[in-house]
Amino acid sequence: MHILLVATAFNSLTQRVHAELRDRGHTVTVELALPGVPLADTVRRHTPHLVLAPMLKTAIPREVWSAYPCLVVHPGPVGDRGPSSLDWAVLEGATRWGVTVFQAEDEMDAGAVWASVACPVPPVSKSDLYRGEIADAALAAVLLAVERFASGTYTPLAQGPARSRPYLDQSVRRIDWDTDATWTVVRKLRSADSQPGVLDVLLGEEWYLHGGHPEEGLRGAPGELLATRAGAICRATRDGAVWIPELRRRRVPGQPRPVKLPAVRALGGRLPPLPELPVAPDAPWPAWTDIRYREEGGVGFLSFAFPGGAMSTTQCRRLLAAYRDACARPTSVLVLGGWRDFFSNGIHLGVIEAADDPAAESWANINAIDDLVEAVLRTTGRLVVSALGGNAAAGGVMLALAADEVWCRAGCVLNPHYRLMGLYGSEYWTYTLPRRVGATMADRLLHEALPVSAATARRLGLVDQVLECGPQDFTAEVRRLAARLAAHPGTRSRIAMKKSELDCQESKEPLAAFRERELARMHRIFHHPGAPYHALRRAFVRKETPSCTPPHLAVAASMRTARDPAGSRGAVDAAPAEGATSRPHD
DSSP, rough: OOOEEEEESHHHHHHHHHHHHTTOOOEEEEEEEETTSSSHHHHHOOSEEEESSOOOOOOOOOOHHTTTTTEEEEESSEEEEEHHHHHHHHHOOOOOOEEEEEEOOTTTTSSSSEEEEEEEESSSHHHIIIIIIIHHHHHHHHHHHHHHHHSSSSBBOOSSSSSSSOOHHHHHOOOOTTTHHHHHHHHHHTTTTTOOOEEETTTTEEEEEEEEEEEOOOOOTOEEEEEEEEEEEEEEOOOSEEEOOOOEOOTTTSOOOOOOEEEHHHHHHHHHHOOOOOOOOOOOSSOSEEEEEEEETTTTEEEOOOGGOOBHHHHEEEEHHHHHHHHTTSSEEEEEEEEEEOOSSSOOHHHHHHHHHHHHHHHHHHHHHHHHHHHHHHHOSSSSEEEESOOOETTTHHHHHSSEEEEEETTTTEEEGGGGGGGOOTTTTTHHHHHHHHHHHHHHHHOOOOOOHHHHHHHHOSSSSEEOOOOHHHHHHHHHHHHHHOOOOOOOHHHHHHHHHHHHHHHSHHHHHHHHHHHHHHHHHHHHHSSHHHHHHHHHHHHOOSOOOOHHHHSOOOOOOOOTOOOSSOOOOOOOOOOOOOOOHH
């Protein structure tokens, strides 16, 4: 069928639905529901068989749903209604939730039900849950609803008793530091992550707090700032404390939307002298930190979790130090990643945007992530596995491809391209991407700039294994596969071959040559004030509403692609087009 996706933004769920429907042979177009753009005219132009709304914050008008079949994805079980469904579920500590696909009609969330799928709710942030269990349930419900619609024989079921809850505003989210217990504070923070955050007063100014992790060892007067760690601040509650990784200033009317930043970076000179309390990557739980290392037999696991998947200069350098320490350990397999949610989305555009000199910070950040990728590429004493429990984009995909093997959870979405941010790209992509998929397919992926499902990534050769499991089971499945890899009789011979293969590559074309060519292009983009990158970066981090749907999304797309049989295993140095606008990740 020809399916039109109507969405407020091309977010992670919309991308996943787009990629999975294309995998199944449907042609799919996307139109963003934008202010001042009549949706009825847009739909008539596409003449779809079906209109599907994976993430839509506005109602579909009567003139659309009365003329075309329109299905809406709601992140709540049957009978749940309202704009803050998932926020309420996390805030109230629900353990089971669900996703419903219903037919659009006049009353919001009240249409006949085409499909409903239940899911567990683990104790994680709303955004993590949305990209994990909710996305899995939503995809299953969408596929079932599409199948039922295509059959022409299914009659959707009317909804029964319903509960409609209001928008969860800041009056409900507000933290009372004197009376709220630690886990109450954590739930409030997690229910507001990544948007809208919890509005609070900190050091005499209003800030939105983003993310929350409990702290068991530190104590202080309620609301007091106690310490810093890995860019986060620790704040005392009534009976403990919480770590808050990110802050965003309250917006001043008429001013651009402030940028979400690591908390210590956001506060800057306002932050009083506080002890920095680092935690070693191999420290025991439950101490919170964003980089973890553990060993099981002959396997090392280096896990990391940076908010939004963005990796600043400082975060890249810290991860590189932990990687080098891990490589000094007596293991035969090193797993990079392995946690749920984002693997990596590359350089930290928010920190870059907030820098006094964004060009200089861009340059420092790209070199820092290149150093990390180079370390992985030059590792010869063990097999390295990238384990993607969540989505990856741009340089984050290329970081994964530097490993010997790439394992990916079935629910992941990959965006192996740069051009939507006006960038040529680095992270040794001109070496690793063609080596994986061939020069022709590498060029296609970069130019089309469309999300790729885990299944298609496997067919193309971007990943080696797709793990069919839920987000909560991913780490255990990675541990099982890594132990099997370490015990495999062929692993030692593979490790023994790595140095000779690297030496052979260095004699043909040194890795430094790939990096030098990539960085020459990136330097020109970073330091050219008129380069599209600067405006695109600003629009992305400040969440500016686009004026139109990006052209590459509004064109009907389908993909049933096997790995390019004629693709070269050599490098490619083609320049992706610049200037298209979209959000490559949440």
